[in-house]
Amino acid sequence: MATVTVDTARCVAGGQCTRLAPDVFDQDEEDGTSVLLRPDVPTARLAAVQTAVALCPGAAIRLRTGP
Template sequence: MHIVVDEDKCVAGGQCVFAAPDVFDQRDDDGIVVLLDERPPISSQEDVLTAISLCPAAAIRLADQDAR
């Protein structure tokens, strides 16, 4: 699993941090997403998929989706 974040799309909603705090954080100054681990362990997969589905700006995706 390889995660890609588009900071330009991020609206600082913070849903990703609530869903997967080991993978995502937010910048202190503007709340934009910070990717802590672009290749998290498989044990984080469910949390990451939740974060992707909750993102109001669709700023998070799996890189593998590009190949589809």
């Protein structure tokens, strides 16, 4: 199981996460910061979330895998 968190204080509203995994992330309509739609990452979306973590300009996304 993989879980993801977003530190909205570090988010710079770049939107890469939303474009890569729109079923996991959204953007706040007011300030553009990332909104987490689901903390439990579906196996089929793991690669997209890993890419979102790697590309996040504010290093605001954390992914935890394992039990």
